[in-house]
Amino acid sequence: MTTDRTGKPRRQVHLPDRTAAPRRQVHLAAHFPGVNNTTVWTDPDSGSQIDFSSFRHLARTAERGKFDFLFLAEGLRLRERKGLIHDLDVVGRPDSLTVLNAVAAVTERLGLAATVNATFNEPYELARRFSSLDHLSGGRAAWNVVTTSDAFTGENFRRGGYLDRADRYRRAEEFVEVARALWDAWPPDRAPRTVRHSGAQFDLAARPALPHSPQRHPVLIQAGDSDEGREFAARGADVVFSRHGSLEAGRAFHTDVKRRLARYGRRPEDLLILPAATFVLGDTDAEAQEHAALIRRQQVSPATALAFLENVWGRDLSGYDPDGPLPDVDPVPDSELVQGWAHAGDRFGIAARWRAHAEEKHLSIRELAIEQTARQSFVGTPESVAAAIDAHVQAEAADGFILVPHLTPGGLDAFVDRVVPLLQERGVFRADYAGTTLRDHLGLARPGSVREEGAAS
Template sequence: MTTAQFPTLAESGLSPEAAELVTGPDEHPIHPEHTPTGQLAFGVFFQGVNSSTIWRLPSSGDQVAWESFETLIRTAERGKFAAFFLGEGLRLREHRGVPFELDVAGRPDAQTLLAALAAVTKDIGLVATQNTTYNDPVDLARRLQTLDLLSAGRAGWNIVTTDNAWTGENFRRGGYLDHADRYTHAEAFVQVAEQYWRGEQVAHDGAHYSVRAQGDLPRSAQGRPVLFQAGASPAGQDFAARTADVIFSPHGSLAAAVEFRRSIVERTVAAGRDPGSVKILPGAEIVLAPTEAEAEEKIRWVRDLQIGPEQAIALLEQYWGRDLSEFDPEGPLPDVPPEVVESGVTRGSGFQFAKAEELTRQWREEAAQKGQSILEFARAKSGSRRGAFTGSYDAVADRLVEFARLGAIDGLNITPWLIPSGLDDIVDHLIPRLQERGVYPTEYAGSTLRENLGLPPV
């Protein structure tokens, strides 16, 4: 379907928020070099260890059981999802130097799981998050190509550089790379993988490794695994603009998504690529109910389950860098200074340069001004908030249509707040509404992940 089949943006009645963001004609509403397809593709992100999936309800599954993965992927395939993603965490997450006891324990190996899931599915893409900081390029490229061959062209690689310094201790080289070095390294890593996939002689001598190899597997049905990228710093965006097929972004509001699209279009054009060949899927949490009032209530219920008193204190401890257990979660934010002056350089872009002292002071002021307790403040800062993708079935469908029409996003990568049933209402109630509105496929477009994402052939 093309945009020509839609009414004009003005005829379709844009919301005031969207109308403000439009800077061009219908064909290029947000950037002169970008033509919206008006279509959305969904992925599901099985993150496992995170702070938004609720593992303690009676209906919660088991984070490592086969049944959780199989049920979820079958639901996603019923909803014509383009992709099933697995997150990567190779070591227990740490909190103040010790394993974080509020996490569920561990994530099974993504490639082993996806190979098994390939056998019980037919159309859905299988995407493994794999970091470039600790893996070896030829070894990883070979395993991903194996998955692509086994699944007849449904494999994807979510390229991350990883902000977890502690993960390095699992590996022979130990340690970690500085933030700036991680992307230089990642780019060389992906070039080696691409040479391998093309069946070329690989000869790379870099700062961190030397490798001589020869591609030894045939091309898959889609040529090579689809390259996703997650990491939104300027260096991460440039890397994605040069390298990725799809960006898994953290920008969920309409204004942030439009700004991110503009930034990526500019960087893609500067890299000499067609901006239409880089898709953007923001990560999203979706909370739905038949009516707005029921949705409001459900959002509060979900958020309260996600962030209890212990999680609220732990969140602040990450920024204060010290034990805050003596503070009352129902009381005001701690009036003590943080113990770290600057956060570690291995953290991601969100916190990398933020001075903890300044941030914690700002937070104290903000919470005091709003009259929020620790618990209320933590709930407002994380988890399910009243966002773009929460509300009644119709309201969320209408919002998504607007995102699609503007070309702000090419779809969503959905993190279910409950596993394995967290996609049920999306597939049963939201997707039919998106299909009726003409922005979501009623059948898989092709047999490969590349085709189902509307990407050009390689």
């Protein structure tokens, strides 16, 4: 210990290590869960899933926590099983863009991300709707580009049916290409250009209805995990909504997608990877773990567990005990129950693997469904949750997380009040917004010069 001239201990001054690499910043977004296998809609503290006050509360909580954006999923058809509405869809599904246009009026900085389908929409109309949201919100719009794999949704539309995976991505890529051309076609101080496009999916000649919006293009989010989906993200997405949240799986996915960017002339920082994650907080880690186990039992009801297996088995399993063993029968070939679902390609292999796994670990149908539908989850005290999130980002397993609370609309409050301040103390999360647009929050550049040539020009 050193002393000063009076003999008193000299105060130690710790200067920052200027040779150390800067700590990676954590990005956070909030998912309004609606009613799905994440929400505990039977909880007494659960509010309305469609009343605007619920969207307003969650959005304002996220903005108070300085989150990047609010994320809304979308379903174009209520889920059904054997002609009956699934118990998770009994409250309905509002339109994402309609909700976010209203949320724009009660927030100031929070990004607004809508999931909208590229399989059953048209580029001109959707480009106009997102440009409108970007103008009305001052540059906070984002589009989560998704495709649809199930035939049931297709019955709601003129084309009917569904597209194979490769065709869905070909349509989505051409869709985004045309939308980008429309967003580019009315620069400041110039008359709008006519976008002429003739391709396999779309044939149009159109002028945009609005000039450049504050971001020019909304932030593009992509959620596919297949090889086609990863390539689609590397080619042009700004954010990947990933399901790979564990440290090991997250690092592998992060590395794979980021390395694909170079072939399209992009840098690693041009694309953010944000896995979905749930969280449960407690005063002790043990308390949080106990609460998390109870929540998972509430999230996966007996009916939900049976419906989950029916997607693979393709047969009515209502006669099976959800707390009993998995069916010892094989899936039904070409079952109408699973027409168009993602599992349909390898249902026999999936059933065999699940049956072997359940036998090895002595899992019931419900316990297997709980395990298979689990997301990355941060469970523990606020301190341990903050440390775990920071560790994932510093290890490049993610650039941040899209948090999915289990209660609507108050499920995010505790995280904002108890975890966000700890991330700020660690120096890995903003104390305030530095810019006004969603691209500012995410550190993403505004798209560059107008494209005068190309397939859509």
